Amino acid sequence: MVQFSRICFRKYGNFVDNLRLYVQGGSGGMGLPRLGGQGGNGGDVWVVASKNMTLRRVKDKYPKKRFTGTAGANSSVRSLKGERGEDQEIFAPVGVTVTADDGRALGDLNALGDRVLVAKGGHGGSPYSAFKPTKGEFQHIRLDLKLIADLGLVGFPNAGKSSVLTALSNATPQIGSYAFTTLKPEIGKLMYKDHKQISVADLPGLIEGAHINKGMGHKFLKHVERTKQLLFVVDVCGFQLASKTPFRSAFGAVQLLTKELELYNDELTSKPALLVVNKMDLPEAEDKLAQLQEQLQNPDEFSDLLPDNMIPKNYMTFRHVVPVSASTGFGIEHLKSCIRKSLDEDEATATKAIHHDRLQALRQHSQKRL
Numbered sequence: 330m331v332q333f334s335r336i337c338f339r340k341y342g343n344f345v346d347n348l349r350l351y352v353q354g355g356s357g358g359m360g361l362p363r364l365g366g367q368g369g370n371g372g373d374v375w376v377v378a379s380k381n382m383t384l385r386r387v388k389d390k391y392p393k394k395r396f397t398g399t400a401g402a403n404s405s406v407r408s409l410k411g412e413r414g415e416d417q418e419i420f421a422p423v424g425v426t427v428t429a430d431d432g433r434a435l436g437d438l439n440a441l442g443d444r445v446l447v448a449k450g451g452h453g454g455s456p457y458s459a460f461k462p463t464k465g466e467f468q469h470i471r472l473d474l475k476l477i478a479d480l481g482l483v484g485f486p487n488a489g490k491s492s493v494l495t496a497l498s499n500a501t502p503q504i505g506s507y508a509f510t511t512l513k514p515e516i517g518k519l520m521y522k523d524h525k526q527i528s529v530a531d532l533p534g535l536i537e538g539a540h541i542n543k544g545m546g547h548k549f550l551k552h553v554e555r556t557k558q559l560l561f562v563v564d565v566c567g568f569q570l571a572s573k574t575p576f577r578s579a580f581g582a583v584q585l586l587t588k589e590l591e592l593y594n595d596e597l598t599s600k601p602a603l604l605v606v607n608k609m610d611l612p613e614a615e616d617k618l619a620q621l622q623e624q625l626q627n628p629d630e631f632s633d634l635l636p637d638n639m640i641p642k643n644y645m646t647f648r649h650v651v652p653v654s655a656s657t658g659f660g661i662e663h664l665k666s667c668i669r670k671s672l673d674e675d676e677a678t679a680t681k682a683i684h685h686d687r688l689q690a691l692r693q694h695s696q697k698r699l
C-alpha cells in the first residue's frame with residue numbers, strides 16, 4: 330500500500346527538455362496629434378539565462394506559456410513623451426537554443442546572463458506615423474535544451490559502464506578496474522538495421538557525495554541533465570568503492586544513484602530510465618538478480634536495509650530491467666532493442682504533443698476570427 334501511495338504522489342509528467350511559448354512585444358502608446366506628442370514604445374520580450382532554472386520550472390510557473398511586454402504609455406498633455414513599456418524576461422536555464430516556430434535560429438544561452446530578444450515592442454505613435462502606434466512583434470518560439478546524447482550511463486565506477494558501451498556500440502572507451510577510468514564523456518553510437526542511430530554518453534563515474542561535488546560530481550551531473558533518458562548500470566554482485574567505504578548491494582547501488590541525482594536536481598529522477606544489471610557471468614548472479622528484482626518490486630519493504638539518508642523520495646521506475654554480461658555478450662542484443670523501444674516510445678509521445686499544441690493554436694486562432 331505504501332508503495333502505491335508513493336506512485337500516486339509522484340510528481341506528474343517527465344523531465345522537460347523542450348518548451349513552446351507564445352511571445353508578444355507590448356504595443357506602442359498613442360501619439361498626441363494636437364501637441365505633436367509621441368507615445369512610448371512597447372516593452373520587448375527576452376529569454377535570459379539564469380541560475381537554478383529548468384524548463385520544467387518555466388512550464389510550472391507559467392502554465393499559459395504566454396509572455397507579453399507591457400504597452401507603451403499614451404502621450405498626454407501632462408507627459409508628451411509617453412513612457413516606454415516594461416520588458417518581459419523569461420528566465421531559462423543555460424544550455425538552451427532558442428528558435429522560431431519555422432526553425433529560424435534566434436540565439437543560444439551559453440552562459441549565465443546571456444539574453445536573446447524574441448519579440449520587439451511596437452513603436453509609439455509619432456509625427457512620422459500620423460501619431461498611430463504599431464503593435465509589438467509576436468510569434469511562437471521553442472526553447473530546446475541542447476543534448477549531448479540520447480542516453481546517459483549512470484553508475485558507480487567499475488559497474489561496467491564502459492564495457493557495456495563497448496559491447497553495444499563501435500565505441501572503444503578505456504576499460505580498467507580502477508575508479509575514474511572515464512575522464513570525459515565518451516559518446517558511443519548504436520547502429521540499427523534500419524540505419525537509425527542512437528547516441529550513448531559514458532560519463533565520469535558517479536560516486537557517493539557527487540551532489541556535493543565530490544569526485545567529478547557536478548561535471549557528471551550536469552551531463553546527465555543533457556540526455557533524454559538514463560541507463561543505470563549496476564554490478565549484480567554489488568560494489569565497494571574502497572576498503573573504507575561500506576559494501577553496497579545492487580539494490581543499494583540503484584537507490585544510492587537515485588539519491589545522488591535527486592539531491593542535485595529532483596527532476597532528473599523523473600527521466601525515463603532503464604536498468605542494466607551487468608556481470609551476469611559471475612557465480613550466483615542468477616540468485617542475486619532474482620533478489621534484486623524482488624526488492625525493486627517492493628522497494629519500501631526493503632528500504633530498512635538502507636541508511637535513512639540513502640532512501641530517495643521517489644524510487645526510479647525502470648521501463649526495462651535488463652540482465653547482461655558485457656564480458657560474454659549475454660543480453661546485449663536484447664538491451665539494444667529495449668533502448669530502441671524506449672526512445673521510439675518517447676518520440677511518438679513528443680510528436681503527438683507537438684500536433685496537439687499546433688491544433689490548439691489553430692483553434693484559438695479561428696475562434697478569434699469568428
Ligand SMILES: Nc1nc2c(ncn2[C@@H]2O[C@H](COP(=O)(O)OP(=O)(O)O)[C@@H](O)[C@H]2O)c(=O)[nH]1
Binds near residue numbers: 484493511608657
Ligand atoms: N565478470 C565481468 N566483469 C566485467 C563485466 N563488465 C565489466 N567487467 C569488468 O569490470 C571492471 C570495470 O569495468 P569498466 O567497464 O571499466 O567499468 P566502469 O568504471 O563502470 O566504466 C573491468 O575490470 C571489467 O573488465 C562483466 O560483464 N563481467
Ligand SMILES: [Mg+2]
Binds near residue numbers: 490491492504511
Ligand atoms: Mg568507465
